[in-house]
Amino acid sequence: MTESVTCPQGWESSQLLAYIEGDLDPATEGELLRHIDTCPVCMQELHAIKRVDALLREYPESFHPGEEALYRYAVKGNDPEASISRHVDSCSECRKTVETYRQMHGLKKAVTETVPLPQALEDARLKRIPSVGAEVPKIWSESVREIFSRLFTIPALALGSAAAALLLAVLIIPLWQHLHENTLRTLAPLQGHPPAPGIGESAPTPQALPAAPKPASNQLHDESRAAPESAGPAVQSREGSPKSSVGLKLQGEGKAAREATPAQQPYGELHAQAPPKEAPATAEELKERLHQLDTRRFTKKRGSADLMSRSPELLEKTDGVVVRIVITDSEGRQIPLSQFQSRQVPEQEKQTAVEGDAVSTSGIPHYRVHIRLLERAEEFDIDAKLFDESANEKDPLKTVMEYHVGKEELPKRIYIVIDSLVRFCKDLQK
Known part of the structure; x- marks a missing residue:
């Protein structure tokens, strides 16, 4: 209805x-x-x-079955309700499609079987294509010379091949010869050097020259003390170190021997005058060396990563710029920078850092980095401002903001902010 x-x-x-x-x-x-x-x-x-x-x-063709249904009916006879067979009987178009599918399926079976070609067709094929059955041309058996000769005989490739050969002869071959001569000239002094002793063997002492006597330790001790302090870190070694090269005299030689360069002295003389091997340094000696380097830290260029191992409020002198870092909370209370360090700084190292900060900084631009931490639901907002203290300006030169920083990421983010502002100070002085 x-x-x-x-x-x-x-x-x-x-x-x-x-x-x-x-x-x-x-x-x-x-x-x-x-x-x-x-x-x-x-x-x-x-x-x-x-x-x-x-x-x-x-008009039964207005409602034809699908192509897949017709194929299954033609090949396998799938028609459970007999609707396809009734439609095929009344529809000429679908009937032709089913017959085509059946012929294709029959040809598929015939192709898989090996059927010899009739003799008449075989004779006609051999007359039409005489090369079939003959010897196959052996392209891969051609020599390299014949293959390269084709590059210069084919008109399309002759010009390019000639240009490549000219480039190889004019540029690449002379360049290779030049590099080869330089390599031989560099390795020539090394070929006359005697072979190094093997593992577990000691270097032999030449018989022509007597071995130099071992210098006295007290003599080296006195001469190392006499070295000037302005000689730099390369000559400021710990007291009593036998490796100190300041004031080392060659036994049995005069001023000419001391002024001679290693390239002018024979191999045997260098071997005989080699200083004794230094004993391993103890923990106290290594600690003393670290403190000596720390007291001279203003003479070296240090990155902002070293800021994290200093006092909470400090002066950082780098590349002619002094930067003071201050960290406070939302109420203005100062927070020590050591609270955000990945390791604890010893008290002696802190004292050394404070003493080093007392270096005169008159005439050097002063900057201050003020970092304010705002805590909100176990997360922090970082408000960092850079001020120019030497110009007495109240407005910040640059402001960096970080939002929703977790407690674990807070030290890392503070380091990144300090690093960016210190780099900005260096760029201002360029």
Whole structure:
């Protein structure tokens, strides 16, 4: 029935369609016919269904089965409801498609079988293509000379091949010869050097020259003390070190021997005058060397990574710039920088750093990095400002903001902010 009008007694369109197809039993069919005579709704619906059924029977190609269903029907005969077979009988187009699928399936079976070609076709093939069956040309057996000769005989490649050969002869070969001569000239002094002793062997002492006596340790001790302090870190070694080269005299030689360079002295003399091997340094000696380097830290260029191992409020002199770092909380209380260090700084090292900060910085631009930490729900906001203290300006030169920083990432982010501001100070002085 249509959606707008329904049968008052409850008959459906499917029952009317079954009546047209002849699928109703005799009792139901007689009852339906008596109802149709008295019901105008069912009579109108029955005429509409008959008209549609007639159109389908007259034009069955309007509702073709799918290509996959036709292929399965042609090859395997899959048609459980026999609807495809009925459609193929009434549709010429689908019938041709099914026949084509069946022929293709038959050809597939025939191709897999080995069928000899008829003799007449074989003779015609040999006459038409005489090269088939003959000896295959052996391209890979051609010599390299013949292959390269083709590059200069083919017009399209002759010009490019000639240019490549000219470039090889003019540029690459002289360049290789020049590099080869330089290599031989460099290795020439090394070829006359005696071979080094093997593992576990000691270097032999030449018989022509006597070995120099071992210098006294007290003599080296006195001469190392006499070395000037301005000689630099290279000559400022710990007291008593036998490796100190300041004031070392060659036994049995005069001023000319001391002024002679190693390239002017023979191998045997250098071997005889070699100083004794230095004993391993103890922990106290290494610690003393570190403190000596720390007291001279202003004479070296240090990056901002060294700021994390200094006092909370410090002066950092680097490349002619003094930077003072101050860290406070939201209420203005100062926070020590050591609280954000990855390791604890010893007290003696802190004292050394403070003493080093007392170096005169008059006439050098002063900057101050003020970092303010704002804690919010176990996260921090970093507000860093850079001020120019030498110019007495209240407005910051640069501001860096970091938001939602966790406790674990806070030391790392503070280091990055300090590093960026210190680099900015260095750029201002360039």
